[in-house]
Amino acid sequence: MSKFIIHRSALLILAGLLLFSGCNSKTANGPADLVLRNGFIYTVDSLSTKVEAVAIKGSEFIYVGSNSGVEDYIGKDTKVIDLENKLVLPGFIDSHCHTVSAYKQFYELNLYGLTSVKAIQEQIKKFRSANPDLKYLKGRGWSNTNFPKTGPDKKILDEIVRDIPVALSSEDGHSKWVNSKTLELAGITRSTKSPAGGVIEHDPITGEPTGTLRENAADLVADIFSDYSVTQLIMGLEAYQKMALAFGITTAHDAYLDSWSNEITAYDSLERSNQLSMRIRASLYVDPEKGLEQIEPLIKERARNKGELFQTPAAKIFVDGVVEGSTAYLKEPYKHLPNSRGEFLWDMDKLNAMCAELNKNGFQIHVHSIGDAATAKTLDAFAYSMDKNGKHDFRNMITHLQLVSPEDIIRFHDLGVVALPQPYWFTKDQYYYIIQVPYLGQKRADEEYPMGSFFKAGVVSASSSDYPVTVPCNPLIAIQTGITRLLPGVTDSTEILFPQERVTLEEMIRSFTINGAYANFQENVTGSIEKGKSADLIVLDKNLFDIPVDQINAARVLRTIFMGKEVFLFSSESN
Numbered sequence: 001m002s003k004f005i006i007h008r009s010a011l012l013i014l015a016g017l018l019l020f021s022g023c024n025s026k027t028a029n030g031p032a033d034l035v036l037r038n039g040f041i042y043t044v045d046s047l048s049t050k051v052e053a054v055a056i057k058g059s060e061f062i063y064v065g066s067n068s069g070v071e072d073y074i075g076k077d078t079k080v081i082d083l084e085n086k087l088v089l090p091g092f093i094d095s096h097c098h099t100v101s102a103y104k105q106f107y108e109l110n111l112y113g114l115t116s117v118k119a120i121q122e123q124i125k126k127f128r129s130a131n132p133d134l135k136y137l138k139g140r141g142w143s144n145t146n147f148p149k150t151g152p153d154k155k156i157l158d159e160i161v162r163d164i165p166v167a168l169s170s171e172d173g174h175s176k177w178v179n180s181k182t183l184e185l186a187g188i189t190r191s192t193k194s195p196a197g198g199v200i201e202h203d204p205i206t207g208e209p210t211g212t213l214r215e216n217a218a219d220l221v222a223d224i225f226s227d228y229s230v231t232q233l234i235m236g237l238e239a240y241q242k243m244a245l246a247f248g249i250t251t252a253h254d255a256y257l258d259s260w261s262n263e264i265t266a267y268d269s270l271e272r273s274n275q276l277s278m279r280i281r282a283s284l285y286v287d288p289e290k291g292l293e294q295i296e297p298l299i300k301e302r303a304r305n306k307g308e309l310f311q312t313p314a315a316k317i318f319v320d321g322v323v324e325g326s327t328a329y330l331k332e333p334y335k336h337l338p339n340s341r342g343e344f345l346w347d348m349d350k351l352n353a354m355c356a357e358l359n360k361n362g363f364q365i366h367v368h369s370i371g372d373a374a375t376a377k378t379l380d381a382f383a384y385s386m387d388k389n390g391k392h393d394f395r396n397m398i399t400h401l402q403l404v405s406p407e408d409i410i411r412f413h414d415l416g417v418v419a420l421p422q423p424y425w426f427t428k429d430q431y432y433y434i435i436q437v438p439y440l441g442q443k444r445a446d447e448e449y450p451m452g453s454f455f456k457a458g459v460v461s462a463s464s465s466d467y468p469v470t471v472p473c474n475p476l477i478a479i480q481t482g483i484t485r486l487l488p489g490v491t492d493s494t495e496i497l498f499p500q501e502r503v504t505l506e507e508m509i510r511s512f513t514i515n516g517a518y519a520n521f522q523e524n525v526t527g528s529i530e531k532g533k534s535a536d537l538i539v540l541d542k543n544l545f546d547i548p549v550d551q552i553n554a555a556r557v558l559r560t561i562f563m564g565k566e567v568f569l570f571s572s573e574s575n
C-alpha cells in the first residue's frame with residue numbers, strides 16, 4: 001500500500017515539474033513531424049535567445065530549446081535533420097515589394113543593367129525578332145542615370161520600331177519612355193499640357209514631346225498597352241515565389257494592387273489551388289484624383305481577400321515621385337532646378353480626410369514618400385487622423401524615405417508609424433554620382449537613407465526590396481549593405497554613405513524578421529522562432545555572426561521551411 005502511495009506522489013511531482021517548467025510531455029504535444037537539432041538557432045525572440053533545436057508539428061513550432069530537450073519530441077515517424085551547427089533564422093519578410101510585377105521581370109523585354117543606347121537598341125531588336133507577332137512592345141529597366149535631366153528620346157526607339165507602339169518603364173517604375181507611334185496613338189503633341197502629378201518632357205528648343213513621360217503622365221498611354229492575363233500573372237507569381245523561397249523570403253508585402261484587377265484574381269487562384277507557398281499581404285491602391293467614395297469599394301475588396309495566405313489589409317498612397325524624375329517633393333529646391341521643389345501629388349485637405357477615413361475603417365496606410373517635405377506632410381496627415389480617431393494601433397507605414405529631417409524621425413515614434421527602408425540602396429552607386437549629387441547637392445546627397453536614427457528613436461524599421469526595382473531581391477545583400485553602407489566589393493571608407501546611419505547585424509536581422517512581422521500585423525504568427533508560431537525558418541551555409549561583414553552577401557540559404565513544410569532545398573543545380 002505504502003509503496004503505491006509513494007509511486008503515485010512521485011508521478012504527481014513529475015507531472016507538476018513538467019507543467020512548471022513549461023515543457024510539454026511526449027503525450028501532450030509530441031511526437032513531432034520534424035526535428036532540427038545541433039544548430040545555431042538565432043530565434044529573434046525578445047531576448048534574442050540562441051538555441052540548439054526545434055520541433056515542428058503540422059505548421060507550428062511545438063518546442064524551441066536544447067538538444068537534450070528535443071529528444072522527447074522524437075517518435076518513430078519523426079524526420080530528424082542534423083544542422084551540423086549551421087545558422088538558422090526565422091523566414092525573411094520583405095515588407096515592400098511588387099511581387100505581382102514578376103511577370104515583367106521574367107517574361108518582358110528586360111533592359112536592366114544596359115548602359116549604352118546601342119546595347120538597348122540591340123536588346124529591343126532581339127526581343128522583337130524572338131516575338132514577331134507583338135501588337136505592342138512593353139519592357140522595363142532603363143536607368144535614369146544614363147539619361148539625366150530630360151530623360152531618353154523617342155528618336156532612339158523610332159530608329160528601330162516605328163510600326164507598333166513601344167513603352168519602356170524606367171527601373172524605378174516612375175517614368176515611361178515611348179516611341180512616336182505611342183505618342184501619336186495617345187494624341188500627345190507639343191501642345192499637350194502635363195497632367196496633375198505628372199510631366200510630359202518637352203524638347204526645350206522645338207517644344208516637341210521627347211518621349212519621356214513622368215509619373216501620372218504615363219497614364220496617358222496606358223490604354224494602348226492592355227493588361228496581362230491572369231495566366232501570365234500566375235506564371236510570373238510562380239517564378240517569383242520560386243526565387244523568393246530560394247532567398248529565404250517566406251512573407252512578402254505586395255505594395256500596390258488595384259481593386260478587382262487580374263493581379264488579385266491571380267493571387268486568389270494560386271491560394272485556392274494550394275500553389276501559394278508563402279504568406280502575402282498587400283496594399284490596395286488609393287487614387288488621389290478620386291474622393292472618399294473609394295472607401296466603400298476598398299472595404300469590399302478587402303473583405304474578398306481573407307485567405308490564410310493572401311490578404312489585402314492595407315491601402316496604398318503615393319504622395320510624391322522620385323529624385324531621378326525631379327518629382328520627389330523637397331523642403332528646399334532641387335540644385336539643378338532652382339525653381340522647383342518637385343511635386344506633392346495630393347491636395348492636403350483631401351489627404352487628411354482620406355487618411356482619417358481609411359484609418360477609421362481599419363485600413364493600415366502604406367505611403368510611398370521619397371522627399372523630406374513629402375514625409376513631413378504625410379506625418380501631418382497621420383497626426384490629423386490620430387486627432388480625429390484617437391490613438392489606435394494603426395501601424396501606418398512610410399516607405400523609401402530617401403531624405404528625412406531629423407525632427408521628423410521622432411514623429412514616426414510618437415505616431416506609431418513604421419519605417420520601411422530599402423537597405424539595398426544605401427550606397428554611393430551610379431545614382432549617387434550621376435543623379436543625387438547634381439540634383440540634390442552634396443550635403444543632401446550625403447544624408448540619404450537614414451536607418452540607424454530610426455532604431456535609436458525606437459521606431460519599428462522593417463526592411464524591404466521594392467522588387468523588381470531591386471533585382472536580385474536577396475535579403476543577405478541588404479543585410480550587408482545596411483551594416484556597411486558600401487557597395488559590395490568596395491572597401492574605401494570615403495565611399496560609405498552617411499556613416500553614422502550604419503546599423504548592427506542584429507538590427508538588420510530584426511528588420512527582415514520580427515519587425516517585418518510587426519509591420520504586417522503578423523508578430524504573433526511569424527518573424528521569430530518561438531513555440532506556437534508558424535514554423536517559418538531558413539538554414540544558411542555560413543554563420544553571419546562569425547564571418548567578416550563583407551562576406552554576408554555571399555552566404556546562401558540552404559533550406560527554407562514555411563509552415564512546417566520544406567519549400568526550398570539548395571542543390572548545386574539550383575545555383
Ligand SMILES: [Zn+2]
Pocket residue numbers: 096097098255466
Ligand atoms: Zn514600390
